[in-house]
Amino acid sequence: MAxxxxxxxxxxxxxAEGTTLVGHLAMPTDAKTALAGVVVxxxxxxxxDYPKQRADELAAQGYAALAID
Numbered sequence: 001m002a003x004x005x006x007x008x009x010x011x012x013x014x015x016a017e018g019t020t021l022v023g024h025l026a027m028p029t030d031a032k033t034a035l036a037g038v039v040v041x042x043x044x045x046x047x048x049d050y051p052k053q054r055a056d057e058l059a060a061q062g063y064a065a066l067a068i069d
Contacts, residue, residue, distance in 0.1 A: 004028035006059040008052075011066065021069035024052040026059035040067040 008026035015021060024047055027035060038058050042051040047067050055065035 003060045004030055004062055006056055008056055008059065023047060023069050024055050024067040025064070026052075026055040026066075027064040028059055028062055031062075031064075035062065035064040037064045037066065040065055042067060042069075 005028065006026050007029050008024060011023045011025040013021055013023065038055075040051045040055045040058070042048060047069050051067035055067040058065035
């Protein structure tokens with residue numbers, strides 16, 4: 001499978017209790033239709049470089065990927 005160029009950004013969202021969380025959203029830049037999505041769950045200490053890297057790798061494979069906080 002060919003690797004796609006990706007775009008990623010910080011995504012802020014709010015929990016049911018009102019806490020603001022920060023995730024890392026990555027997706028291919030050339031998507032023309034809706035994408036399958038993958039949620040990347042980090043270790044207990046939160047979103048570090050590793051889950052961000054995994055989300056970017058999944059985006060390069062054609063998925064929308066969100067590393068959650």
